[in-house]
Amino acid sequence: MRIELEKRAKVSTLFSVLSPFIAFLLTIVFGGIMFALLGKNPVAALYSFFVEPLSEVWSLHELAIKAAPLIMIGVGLSVCFRSNNWNIGAEGQFIMGAIAGSILPVVFYDWQSPLVLPLMMLMGMLGGALFAAIPAFLKAHMNTNEILTSLMLVYVAQLFLDWLVRGPWRNPGGMNFPETRTFAVDAILPEMIASGRTHWGFAFAIIAAVLVWFMMRYTLKGFEISVLGQSERAGRFAGFSSRRMIWFSMLLSGAFAGLAGISEVSGAIQQLRPVISPGYGFTAIIVAFLGRLNPLGIVAAGLVLALTYLGGEAAQLSIGVSEKVTRVFQGLLLFFVLSCDTLIHYRIKLVFERLAATSTEGSR
Amino acid sequence: MKKLLLALASTAAAIGFATGASAQEKAKICFVYVGSKTDGGWTQAHDIGRQALEKQLGDKVETQFLENVPEGPDAERAIERLARSGCGLIFTTSFGFMDATIKIAQKFPDVKFEHATGYKTAPNVATYNSRFYEGRYIQGQIAAKMSQKGVAGYIASFPIPEVVMGINSFVIGARSVNPDFKIKVVWANTWFDPGKEADAAKALVDQGVDILTQHTDTTAPMQVAAERGIKAFGQASDMIAAGPNTQLTAIVDTWGAYYVKRTQAFLDGKWETTSSWDGLKDGILTMAPYTNMPDDVKKMAEETEAKIKSGELKPFTGPLKKQDGSEWLAAGVSSDDGTLLGMNFYVEGVDDQLPK
Numbered sequence: 001m002r003i004e005l006e007k008r009a010k011v012s013t014l015f016s017v018l019s020p021f022i023a024f025l026l027t028i029v030f031g032g033i034m035f036a037l038l039g040k041n042p043v044a045a046l047y048s049f050f051v052e053p054l055s056e057v058w059s060l061h062e063l064a065i066k067a068a069p070l071i072m073i074g075v076g077l078s079v080c081f082r083s084n085n086w087n088i089g090a091e092g093q094f095i096m097g098a099i100a101g102s103i104l105p106v107v108f109y110d111w112q113s114p115l116v117l118p119l120m121m122l123m124g125m126l127g128g129a130l131f132a133a134i135p136a137f138l139k140a141h142m143n144t145n146e147i148l149t150s151l152m153l154v155y156v157a158q159l160f161l162d163w164l165v166r167g168p169w170r171n172p173g174g175m176n177f178p179e180t181r182t183f184a185v186d187a188i189l190p191e192m193i194a195s196g197r198t199h200w201g202f203a204f205a206i207i208a209a210v211l212v213w214f215m216m217r218y219t220l221k222g223f224e225i226s227v228l229g230q231s232e233r234a235g236r237f238a239g240f241s242s243r244r245m246i247w248f249s250m251l252l253s254g255a256f257a258g259l260a261g262i263s264e265v266s267g268a269i270q271q272l273r274p275v276i277s278p279g280y281g282f283t284a285i286i287v288a289f290l291g292r293l294n295p296l297g298i299v300a301a302g303l304v305l306a307l308t309y310l311g312g313e314a315a316q317l318s319i320g321v322s323e324k325v326t327r328v329f330q331g332l333l334l335f336f337v338l339s340c341d342t343l344i345h346y347r348i349k350l351v352f353e354r355l356a357a358t359s360t361e362g363s364r
Numbered sequence: 365m366k367k368l369l370l371a372l373a374s375t376a377a378a379i380g381f382a383t384g385a386s387a388q389e390k391a392k393i394c395f396v397y398v399g400s401k402t403d404g405g406w407t408q409a410h411d412i413g414r415q416a417l418e419k420q421l422g423d424k425v426e427t428q429f430l431e432n433v434p435e436g437p438d439a440e441r442a443i444e445r446l447a448r449s450g451c452g453l454i455f456t457t458s459f460g461f462m463d464a465t466i467k468i469a470q471k472f473p474d475v476k477f478e479h480a481t482g483y484k485t486a487p488n489v490a491t492y493n494s495r496f497y498e499g500r501y502i503q504g505q506i507a508a509k510m511s512q513k514g515v516a517g518y519i520a521s522f523p524i525p526e527v528v529m530g531i532n533s534f535v536i537g538a539r540s541v542n543p544d545f546k547i548k549v550v551w552a553n554t555w556f557d558p559g560k561e562a563d564a565a566k567a568l569v570d571q572g573v574d575i576l577t578q579h580t581d582t583t584a585p586m587q588v589a590a591e592r593g594i595k596a597f598g599q600a601s602d603m604i605a606a607g608p609n610t611q612l613t614a615i616v617d618t619w620g621a622y623y624v625k626r627t628q629a630f631l632d633g634k635w636e637t638t639s640s641w642d643g644l645k646d647g648i649l650t651m652a653p654y655t656n657m658p659d660d661v662k663k664m665a666e667e668t669e670a671k672i673k674s675g676e677l678k679p680f681t682g683p684l685k686k687q688d689g690s691e692w693l694a695a696g697v698s699s700d701d702g703t704l705l706g707m708n709f710y711v712e713g714v715d716d717q718l719p720k
Contacts, residue, residue: 058448062441166553166719175483176523176708176719177459178553197440268437274553278434313445316430323432 005346015344020290020297023336024304030332040319048318049311049329061196063306065268069094069260069277071205071302073284075212076256078293080249082216084229087250089135089150090257091281092157093128097258098265099161100127102180102272105187106169112186120187120262121204128258129251131157136250140243146250154281162274169272180272189267201263206299208256213295225249257281286334289341305330393417393627394451395429396442398458399556405581405600406555407431409617410457410480412601416620421627435460440467447472453630455623456480458555459524465489476635478626481526483705485637492622495643496526497533497704498672499615499651500577501679502665503597504537506612506654507575508545509661510595515715517568518549519561519578519585523719525707527579533679534577535713537668548573549716558584569594575612586610595656602652613665614652621647641701645673680704685712 015022031049032042053059073090080087101124104116134153138144164180171181189199216222228235228245235242265276287305291297312326395414399407414427428451433442439461446454447468453476456465462482469477469489477489485491507516518534520527531549538545548571550564561580565588568576576596578585583606589596590610598604598614622642629635642648651669654662671677682693687710693699710718 056448058444062444065437065441175525175706176528178522182463264437273436275434276436278438310441313430313442317428317445317449323430 002351004349004351005342006349008345008347011344016292019340019344020292020301020337023290023333023340026336026340027329027332030336031329034325034328035319035321038321040321045315045319045321049315049325050307052314052318053307053310058196059310061193061198063303063310064198064202066309067302067306068199068202068205069264069280070284070287070305071299072201072208072260072263073253073257073281074287074291074298074302075205075209075295076253077284077288078291078295078298079212079216079225080253081288082229082293083225083245083249084232085139085246085249086147087132087135087150087253088147088285089132089153089281090253090284091277091279092150092154093131093254093257094261094264094277094281095154095157095161096131096261097124097128097255098261098272098276099157099164100124100130100258101262102169102183102265105183105266106180106272109181109184112184114186116184116186117189117266120266121259124258124262125255126258128261129255132250132254132257133247136247139250140246146246158275161272161276165272165274171271178274182271183266187266188270189263197268199263199267201260201267204259204263205302208259209295209299216295221248257284283330286330286337290333290337304333308333390424390426391453391627391631392449392451393425393427393623393630394446394449394454395427396433396439396446396454396456396458396461397429397431398433398435398460399431399581401429401431403556403581404583404603404606406617407457407581409600410455410619413617413619413623417623417627420620420624421631424631425627433461435464439464443468443477444471447475451475453478453627453635459526476630483639485639487637490626490635490637491639492626493526493641494617494619494648495641496615496617496649497529497679498643499649500530500533501537501672502651502668503577503613503615504534504539504545505541505668506657506661506665507534507577507597508538508541509664510612510657511545511573511575513572513574514542514545515573516545516547516575516577517565517571517573518547519564519568519576519580520549520551521555521580522553523551525705528710528718529704529707530579531714532707532711535711536679536684539713546713546715549714551719552580554580556581558582561585562588565589566592583607598652604652604655609656611652611655612657613654616650616652618647618650643672644669645675686710687712687714687718 032046035042035045077087077090101120104120135146135149138149139146166178169180171179189201192198192200224240227238228240228242232242269276283305287298287301291301308326308329312323315321315325316323397407397410401407401411418427430442433439443456443464455478457480459481462479462484465477465479466484466486466489469486473488479489479491481493482491518531535547548568550568552560552564554560561582562584565576565585569592574594576585576589578599581600583603586596586598586603586606590607595612596607596610598611600617602614602616604611654665678698680699682697683695684693686692
């Protein structure tokens with residue numbers, strides 16, 4: 001006996017919409033079982049994981065801070081993924097954006113002016129876009145696999161940052177610690193509301209999501225993206241260039257990741273360190289798919305993923321479980337999202353006969 | 365129906381009463397850890413301190429902790445969460461938590477904070493540190509006696525004063541026994557990374573050192589030393605389990621005494637901002653049993669330990685020269701604490717260039 005996945009003739013619209021919610025529900029159910037196996041009260045544990053962080057104003061601010069880079073990167077990635085370009089290197093573009101944007105406050109720290117901040121943001125976007133231009137060029141002109149090139153460039157970016165903060169950019173007054181000087185007031189993204197630490201990075205993320213949503217829905221460019229993503233051949237007949245689309249989608253997602261990077265550094269960290277991201281660029285891939293590559297869905301998905309980070313901490317304090325629970329929840333969530341999606345498009349078929357000569361069209 | 369309501373009301377009252385009472389009775393003392401509480405080194409030593417606190421003052425306090433907190437914005441959130449959850453006194457146990465601690469302390473003037481190994485204080489932020497270098501001086505002496513080749517390997521983390529001070533103290537100790545003694549340094553650029561630390565250890569052994577010491581947190585170097593059949597010193601916790609035939613001694617951080625003292629002051633309402641820098645004599649660090657060495661070496665180590673405790677011997681006492689040969693301290697002069705805390709130069713005998 002073996003198990004085969006058989007393509008469904010018709011994909012249910014209802015379940016396509018419901019799938020992320022079903023996945024979330026399954027995550028909660030299995031999370032509850034896990035807590036029960038650990039000997040904790042599952043209701044109390046789930047409460048402290050998913051509800052407690054939402055019950056206080058300051059904690060909502062923290063949620064927004066954590067969600068901002070995830071949403072920002074995820075929105076950019078959705079354009080890439082929709083057009084069938086697989087940019088896996090957002091983490092690297094995030095870092096390069098942060099570095100490019102930090103040139104002003106770190107190297108030209110004496111220059112203080114209201115212009116510093118907008119320039120930093122622009123340079124951040126430019127840095128991210130230029131770094132994404134490398135895999136874009138390689139794919140568009142050398143036919144290289146962008147999944148590999150963009151992923152490998154992540155390590156280049158990480159090591160470059162590491163070298164910078166230990167070498168040329170190290171804070172001369174920092175007791176030899178590997179970090180740059182802290183940014184001057186002019187170079188710090190201000191807080192949005194007086195009640196907490198949320199900085200403008202969150203606003204950027206929301207604006208980006210709305211803009212991309214508008215573009216995808218109402219403009220010719222959005223149509224071009226979907227057509228080329230679904231069928232390159234059809235796109236060519238319509239006069240769209242898939243090569244130009246590679247450039248467009250990679251540069252756009254790179255710029256968004258770069259802006260997320262400089263916003264995080266300027267708004268939350270306020271200096272460069274050897275590590276500035278707990279893997280936002282990779283988590284954003286989960287976010288993009290959990291949001292079904294829809295910019296508004298990605299806003300919601302970013303908030304959910306951010307909640308798992310905060311919930312892990314809250315659960316550690318109130319019920320005394322290890323912080324590793326956060327990772328478990330993120331893993332569960334991704335697993336269920338992917339399997340729900342698979343089951344929408346395919347059905348499981350048990351094949352009993354011994355001869356395996358039958359058609360395996362639906363199998364992968 | 366009435367009965368049900370009554371039952372509900374009384375249960376609610378009972379719960380309310382119970383939680384209210386326990387919250388009033390016990391003060392909450394909280395800890396922020398940079399690593400895992402079972403890392404076998406730095407963080408574990410702090411957690412043992414926390415357990416000691418619970419044991420001794422358990423009827424008056426309860427403790428809570430957050431582990432594996434990354435330095436940066438996540439640290440700020442973690443500390444704020446503790447401050448908001450009713451912690452009265454919060455110990456933040458990594459150098460990298462310094463700015464986050466200061467920031468949150470400004471927001472919560474009624475909560476007391478204690479930051480380990482930093483140099484920034486505030487009306488509600490005290491700092492505490494341990495004179496680890498006293499233990500390293502003893503280790504240096506042991507190394508000079510035990511080494512056949514006269515060269516020890518030193519796995520260092522970051523070139524901050526704390527670490528440079530330790531390297532220098534080790535060399536000064538070793539040279540008090542063997543004036544030609546040398547050490548080689550490898551910068552692992554991490555506090556906690558078994559892989560990198562093991563690589564550094566292997567590189568040093570390949571370069572011909574026959575004693576290893578470390579200023580990083582895992583037992584990986586100890587294991588490498590055991591495999592290669594050389595001797596090594598443990599760091600932060602007693603690492604004898606990782607090298608029963610390898611460990612000569614270890615600097616064991618025993619923060620418990622400090623945690624109890626400060627918590628008591630907090631309970632008595634006598635807590636104030638201090639920058640404490642205690643050493644062997646205060647019990648904030650202790651030497652693990654002297655093992656795997658001849659009796660005469662052991663005797664020498666014990667004598668040195670006693671002299672440091674009594675104050676008769678101060679490791680940083682002249683005549684001492686800097687690495688470039690220029691004079692640092694004249695005979696009989698001891699360095700002041702300020703110079704030590706900002707130390708950014710090597711003394712003679714270090715075979716390495718300080719990363720600048």
